[in-house]
Amino acid sequence: MPDWKKQIAAKIALAKRGAPPSKPSADVRVPPGQKVVTNFPILDLGILPEIDKSNWTLRIYGLVENELQLGWDDFQALPQITDVSDFHCVTRWSKLDMQWDGVSARELLMQAGPLEHAHYVTLHAYDGYTTNLPLEALLDDDVIIAHSALGYPLTTAHGGPVRMVVPKRYAWKSAKWLKAIEVHEFDRPGFWETRGYHNEAFPFEEQRFTDDDY
């Protein structure tokens, strides 16, 4: 097994061992302070990037063994998965049973091969938005680089052609119009994280804003 595969396996084991108490218990499905909605609200900076699939690319770069730059056909050729998860926005709406189709973030990261000192990622989006996560957070089974929601291709408003979905964190960590995943050693707060939003963003802990901790 190549070194980076062992490292990923070790990181997955670590993530499981140290899993934060963010998983819904059987009887509590909706995080505190959230209301279930049946519509699918749209939240962003108000910049709608129009991205043509013919010049769309997704880059994985930084502390990886093989930097990747995928075009649309390359992305479609990757193994496809479907995952159903709940989506929690810090503005207090939750949408349950969202079905996402796309590529497992873990699968893509495995192909890139994070180096030993890779610990954090920055997600870069086509509207200039960024958000940060621990690398481990992207290795969970439910994290998906999605091209479809509820069986339909993502609309531009919801982040099409491709967005990240990280169900265990508040939705601002789920970058729409995903352009690149940058892998680095030290944590680098993203757009909202530098504006007072909580760095970890676990809905079941109500980690909404940095002040909540102090």
Ligand SMILES: Nc1nc2c(c(=O)[nH]1)N[C@H]1C(S)=C(S)[C@@H](COP(=O)(O)O)O[C@H]1N2
């Ligand atoms: N690129 C980008 N991604 C983004 C945002 C953004 O402004 N730009 N907003 C985030 C926020 S605050 C939320 S709640 C979700 C909303 O996703 P939706 O509009 O599909 O409901 O997208 C997140 N991803």
Ligand SMILES: [Mo]
């Ligand atoms: Mo949000």
